[in-house]
Amino acid sequence: MARYLLRRLNLFLATSLVLFAVLFIVTSQFPVEQRFALTGIQSPSAEQIAQIEADYKLNSGKFNQFIAYLQQRLGGNLGISATSQRPVADELASVLPASFELAAVAGFLALAFGLPLGILASLSRHKVTQHTIMAITLTGYSIPVFWLGLTLSLWFGVQLGWLPISGRLNLLYEIEPVTGFILIDTLISSSPYSTSAFLDALLHIILPAVTLAVLPFTVVVRITRAAMISIMEQTYIKAAEARGLHTSRIVLRHALPNALIPVIKNLGLMLGTFASYAIVVEVIFSWPGVGAWLVSGIYQRDYTAIQGGVLAVALIIIFLSIMIEVLHTTMNPLSRKELYASN
Amino acid sequence: MPQIKIYQGDEIPSPMLKIWHTFADNPFAFAGLWAVVGFLLLAVFGPFIAPYSPEHQDPHALLLAPSWDPAGTVEHFLGTDDLGRDIFSRLLHGAHLTFGVALAIVLTSLVLGFIIGSISGMMKGLKSSILSHLLDALLSIPSLLMAILVVAVMGPGLNNVFWAVGIALTPQFVRAIHQAIHEELQKEYVKAAKLDGANPIQIFWYVIMPNVWDTVIIQTTLGISAAILDIAALGFLNLGAQAPSPEWGAMVSQGMDNILTAPWTVTIPGVAILCSVLAINLVGDGLRSALSPINN
Numbered sequence: 139m140a141r142y143l144l145r146r147l148n149l150f151l152a153t154s155l156v157l158f159a160v161l162f163i164v165t166s167q168f169p170v171e172q173r174f175a176l177t178g179i180q181s182p183s184a185e186q187i188a189q190i191e192a193d194y195k196l197n198s199g200k201f202n203q204f205i206a207y208l209q210q211r212l213g214g215n216l217g218i219s220a221t222s223q224r225p226v227a228d229e230l231a232s233v234l235p236a237s238f239e240l241a242a243v244a245g246f247l248a249l250a251f252g253l254p255l256g257i258l259a260s261l262s263r264h265k266v267t268q269h270t271i272m273a274i275t276l277t278g279y280s281i282p283v284f285w286l287g288l289t290l291s292l293w294f295g296v297q298l299g300w301l302p303i304s305g306r307l308n309l310l311y312e313i314e315p316v317t318g319f320i321l322i323d324t325l326i327s328s329s330p331y332s333t334s335a336f337l338d339a340l341l342h343i344i345l346p347a348v349t350l351a352v353l354p355f356t357v358v359v360r361i362t363r364a365a366m367i368s369i370m371e372q373t374y375i376k377a378a379e380a381r382g383l384h385t386s387r388i389v390l391r392h393a394l395p396n397a398l399i400p401v402i403k404n405l406g407l408m409l410g411t412f413a414s415y416a417i418v419v420e421v422i423f424s425w426p427g428v429g430a431w432l433v434s435g436i437y438q439r440d441y442t443a444i445q446g447g448v449l450a451v452a453l454i455i456i457f458l459s460i461m462i463e464v465l466h467t468t469m470n471p472l473s474r475k476e477l478y479a480s481n
Numbered sequence: 482m483p484q485i486k487i488y489q490g491d492e493i494p495s496p497m498l499k500i501w502h503t504f505a506d507n508p509f510a511f512a513g514l515w516a517v518v519g520f521l522l523l524a525v526f527g528p529f530i531a532p533y534s535p536e537h538q539d540p541h542a543l544l545l546a547p548s549w550d551p552a553g554t555v556e557h558f559l560g561t562d563d564l565g566r567d568i569f570s571r572l573l574h575g576a577h578l579t580f581g582v583a584l585a586i587v588l589t590s591l592v593l594g595f596i597i598g599s600i601s602g603m604m605k606g607l608k609s610s611i612l613s614h615l616l617d618a619l620l621s622i623p624s625l626l627m628a629i630l631v632v633a634v635m636g637p638g639l640n641n642v643f644w645a646v647g648i649a650l651t652p653q654f655v656r657a658i659h660q661a662i663h664e665e666l667q668k669e670y671v672k673a674a675k676l677d678g679a680n681p682i683q684i685f686w687y688v689i690m691p692n693v694w695d696t697v698i699i700q701t702t703l704g705i706s707a708a709i710l711d712i713a714a715l716g717f718l719n720l721g722a723q724a725p726s727p728e729w730g731a732m733v734s735q736g737m738d739n740i741l742t743a744p745w746t747v748t749i750p751g752v753a754i755l756c757s758v759l760a761i762n763l764v765g766d767g768l769r770s771a772l773s774p775i776n777n
Binding site (some may be wrong): 167280436 | 614617618620621623624625626632634707710711713714718719720733758761762763766
């Protein structure tokens with residue numbers, strides 16, 4: 139197992155290195171002066187120019203430049219944002235929690251509704267029920283997320299007026315950010331209105347989270363259903379039935395843990411698409427997360443923000459997908475057989 | 482007079498025919514196939530049958546409702562947008578931008594991914610790992626972020642969407658084909674062919690590839706639906722096709738200004754995107770279930 143973990147760590151480092159290389163190449167291709175693309179300082183003084191050239195070794199060869207670039211970026215120096223003049227690292231720290239919160243709630247919704255529905259779909263022998271569930275999931279899988287977001291906000295936000303459609307919290311509430319997660323911050327804040335602020339934050343997150351949850355939800359339903367159908371045919375399930383166990387016990391104890399394995403694997407494969415969808419959802423619902431920040435960065439040609447945002451999001455995705463792979467291996471003894479295979 | 486059958490058993494259909502029969506037995510998949518064919522025809526012939534040009538502005542028919550609405554007229558079948566442009570004509574003109582470009586992107590990245598994936602899949606050891614993991618890094622950048630990077634370098638426009646989505650899709654093809662070939666390579670029947678003295682190219686083409694084509698086909702259908710959604714999303718974010726273009730995602734974003742007074746300017750292009758992706762996914766689903774009995 140230790141060797142396997144070491145290999146995964148190695149993979150993480152190698153992939154991140156390639157990512158840095160890609161970003162380095164892209165940075166040199168930006169249609170602006172390289173000094174500006176690297177640091178975000180619009181009109182540097184003579185000292186600053188000397189400092190930048192020393193930091194990034196701009197006068198030496200490409201390879202040395204890349205090493206210097208790596209040193210700067212790994213040291214936490216992501217440059218300053220050209221529009222706000224604040225360090226990109228600080229801006230990232232303020233927008234990332236919002237994205238995590240949205241993604242976590244959406245992922246929770248997808249699993250909480252997707253798993254039971256997938257199990258029900260697999261157990262039902264009724265043709266109509268099966269076709270209905272498959273039709274719903276296929277539609278959910280095909281729906282363009284921006285259109286879904288607009289339709290939901292038009293319907294529930296404007297016409298029915300039930301839910302707020304932009305931002306994370308009503309501006310009336312002033313909540314001191316501690317963790318950056320608004321749902322937690324409102325709960326632990328000492329303000330006398332913390333309960334109503336929490337409810338308001340909860341109302342704000344419903345529409346974006348539901349919009350974002352549609353894709354993982356449909357994937358979870360489909361994968362769970364397919365896995366459960368194939369597992370319920372297995373002989374060990376027949377043996378459990380022969381022992382006279384209750385159906386719910388067979389499903390929950392004997393079948394579900396095995397059905398979760400392909401679900402976890404597919405969640406890992408879906409991360410990239412999920413992140414793309416999250417960016418669009420954040421833009422539609424003005425959710426102040428990393429996606430909306432990146433898109434406004436590209437509108438304003440804020441090259442340091444673009445680099446920093448892409449770097450952070452891609453690193454998180456690499457890390458999470460490797461973590462999910464490790465989880466998949468620990469949960470699935472069968473895949474451990476291939477651990478020491480040649481590749 | 483019908484032919485008299487002497488033998489009890491039917492003719493044994495070829496594997497291709499068997500797949501086709503299983504596919505055609507599924508009415509949803511078949512409907513999807515017809516829809517895809519319809520969209521393909523629209524992508525090619527749409528501009529010829531459109532009643533108006535995509536930029537034609539009718540100042541007497543601004544924000545006209547669709548024809549089934551009491552306020553609508555049949556001249557503008559799906560209504561008009563805020564500049565009096567006929568939405569139906571724009572949809573027809575946009576079909577090749579959304580649907581056609583998606584096909585072109587998938588075809589290009591499929592060829593590229595097929596070549597890289599087969600080479601890295603057939604190789605062993607370090608070389609193979611390097612080739613496949615090099616692209617894993619690209620795979621970890623979501624397609625929209627890749628598009629943002631490409632737009633940052635090259636500026637917005639539909640040509641650059643081609644590169645952005647292509648760069649994002651190619652690693653997926655590489656990875657799928659690499660893994661499929663790699664799995665097949667370890668099976669016994671390949672060893673048997675090797676013992677018969679087949680050279681690597683023969684093993685690749687005649688022994689392994691027949692078992693990998695289904696992965697390629699399934700991945701292609703997934704790629705097309707992802708490409709359509711990406712192109713539309715980029716058009717919506719104003720990073721892809723630019724304002725007067727009748728690309729479907731761009732049409733949604735142009736309709737956004739009037740979403741409260743004229744929701745059809747947003748709804749109708751959205752439904753068009755939904756239908757095209759749904760059709761592709763129905764075909765992909767049908768193909769997957771038609772191909773899978775062979776796997777098992």
